[in-house]
């Protein structure tokens with residue numbers, strides 16, 4: 001009974017958690033709407049939220065969504081490529097001191113270049129297709145992911161390695177059954193950051209040398225002073241980015257039940273008849 | 287008491303430190319352990335007890351000396367003894383059942399019989415109903431019992447226990463002593479226990495090795511002549527007090543007590 005009550009309370013408090021940011025958004029939109037009308041701001045400078053919503057209804061399904069589709073395809077391709085690259089790099093960094101000393105500084109140096117300036121060059125190299133944009137997306141996303149993975153894989157307490165060694169564990173067992181699970185929270189942190197960066201990377205890369213995609217659409221509309229549709233596109237893009245972030249968060253929850261299943265376990269324990277450890281021990285011996 | 291299980295002779299080991307060079311940690315340790323015996327090593331903290339266990343477990347190579355298990359040299363070769371380290375080191379991402387079967391799993395054993403055996407033993411270890419819980423749901427005493435079950439599940443001929451009850455409150459610890467003794471008798475385990483608690487050492491052991499401060503060697507060995515089947519009441523007897531007095535005297539470095547033993 002008690003446990004059910006607390007479960008109920010936690011649901012309500014979670015609803016409360018969502019209500020607060022939602023309320024803030026609604027309030028900001030209301031202020032925005034009022035300001036545009038009161039100050040008579042031109043739509044090409046700042047469109048009112050209701051105008052953006054109308055635009056969303058008109059050109060959303062026909063114009064914006066097809067372009068979003070292109071961008072999200074690039075985002076996913078670049079994101080997955082970044083994950084593969086980060087996995088390989090982090091293992092190399094972890095196990096090869098030569099790689100750590102020789103190549104890691106170059107990887108870090110590459111991150112100080114504003115990669116977007118490379119977009120035209122990549123178009124010259126790889127042609128007028130989505131490949132250059134996928135590459136840029138991957139380059140933007142792999143670095144924080146690699147750093148997060150390496151940090152996680154190194155965060156192991158040495159006692160655990162000794163313990164595994166005492167069981168005669170192989171290096172592969174130490175990696176997959178020890179380092180990787182320890183690193184998961186950090187890796188998922190990196191995956192979340194990389195997800196948002198991938199969306200940004202794909203969109204920005206479409207500003208240069210692209211003929212489709214939501215970034216291209218935004219660039220075109222900006223030039224035409226169609227600010228209302230720019231905002232409509234940004235809204236759609238924001239929702240798509242949040243959806244990707246949420247998807248990663250969902251996978252995170254499912255992959256780490258030992259962290260996220262705690263309330264349920266507390267509930268299960270409360271359901272069991274009270275059983276103190278001493279009582280369990282004092283059971284008569286057979 | 288048939289046959290020597292573990293024979294340690296002339297063990298020396300030191301640590302290289304950046305500021306003080308080679309610091310000796312173990313200096314001339316000899317120890318012999320018979321089948322089904324329970325011996326304790328008691329000594330001040332930092333004297334080198336865990337170092338000795340790390341050597342026996344094959345994690346650390348001594349500078350000299352021999353460690354033989356059932357007549358076979360095992361220096362520098364892990365996996366031959368079951369080792370419960372000073373901290374319980376339960377893996378937080380594994381359920382209790384998955385934690386306790388780790389040893390056989392890493393050894394590549396077929397898991398079905400192993401899991402069944404573990405499930406059957408969970409009850410004896412006071413962990414019934416917790417097989418699918420994560421370690422965070424367990425109390426300190428339960429965690430130690432889970433770690434001990436995991437150690438026993440390795441099915442090695444010698445079990446090393448490094449201060450298994452050091453972090454528990456006195457009441458839980460007393461309960462655990464009785465329980466551990468029951469487990470050792472029931473499963474016919476050959477055990478070495480590290481402790482800094484004289485009561486624990488005397489109550490559980492057939493023999494108590496008293497260690498000197500670092501570098502570690504043995505100041506003396508106290509044979510415990512308490513009955514094989516001993517309940518908690520035995521701690522109130524004069525014999526128990528005598529044994530404890532001997533251990534404490536050796537710990538203090540009292541030469542007279544050592545002579546009294548011979």
Ligand SMILES: Nc1ncnc2c1ncn2[C@@H]1O[C@H](COP(=O)(O)OP(=O)(O)O)[C@@H](O)[C@H]1O
Nearest residue numbers: 301302311330331332333334335336337338500
């Ligand atoms: N890896 C190490 N490097 C250097 N010194 C160490 C290392 N491990 C332990 N020592 C030192 O060796 C001594 C014995 O340590 P340890 O065996 O852990 O003691 P105990 O288990 O008896 O408390 C201590 O003084 C400790 O500081």
Ligand SMILES: [Mg+2]
Nearest residue numbers: 335336372448
């Ligand atoms: Mg120690």
